Amino acid sequence: MLPSSSANKVYHWKLNHFPSASSEGIPQELSEDSKFVPLNPDDPIYGPPALLFLGFQVKEIVKIQQLLKELDGEFLEVIFCTEDMINRSLWEAMHTGQPNLEAVKVAESLPRICFLSGLSGEEMTMFIDAFPETGLEPVVFAALVPNSADKPLQELIEEIMGDHEMLTAK
Template sequence: FLKVIYCTEDMISRSLWDAVNSGPQALGKLKIAESVPRICFLSGLSGEEMIMFIDAFQESGLEPAVFAAIVPNSSTKPLQELIEEIMGDHEMVTKKQSDSMHT
């Protein structure tokens, strides 16, 4: 099954583990964080399943997102720190891909 958790402003200073394990969310009452990029954290999938999910997501027509796996090393870090790390890595990879296409 798939569980979608929307990031709220109060989650940003908490750990990823706390954010993922927060209680039920009432969609109509949520104050979804608008100050953060669109990141999908995935957990419990094999590498092959992740690739299949990402491919299906990209074909869905939804807004583009950056994907990251939840690993023990990252689960205790503050969400804001992870967002910065992930987006930094994403920008570096995107730049390398762009540079290699132009050479």
């Protein structure tokens, strides 16, 4: 938890990567039939500085924290999805305090999704580009945005995985 004196401080990650997530190469049917919005490096910051992980095991925290340290992203709150979060809004889930991550009982049988919050588009792109370096299993990334903040996590999981399947279908 950040000290209250630095709560309003703006954080920036070291720029180790050039942004590469864009709308180029997105199938037209995906952009028409889904709620998928490409990541833009100029996207404004929205929500608390946090990462919400679905479908992850608590033991993966070490590699996640190592990546955050390398990116100067240690100011981000790491949150694991629990069963009681699934029917709550994404906004509520992103504001859940988990001071002892090792004691968290994570929700089982969820797809691997990482919700990013409180980061600029450029910072999100850096995290997404660097994630494969952790050696962890692949994950679908999504950002907390105003039009998804009040939706239940269960609904967002279905939307995101539907869009992901359309995007990765050959």
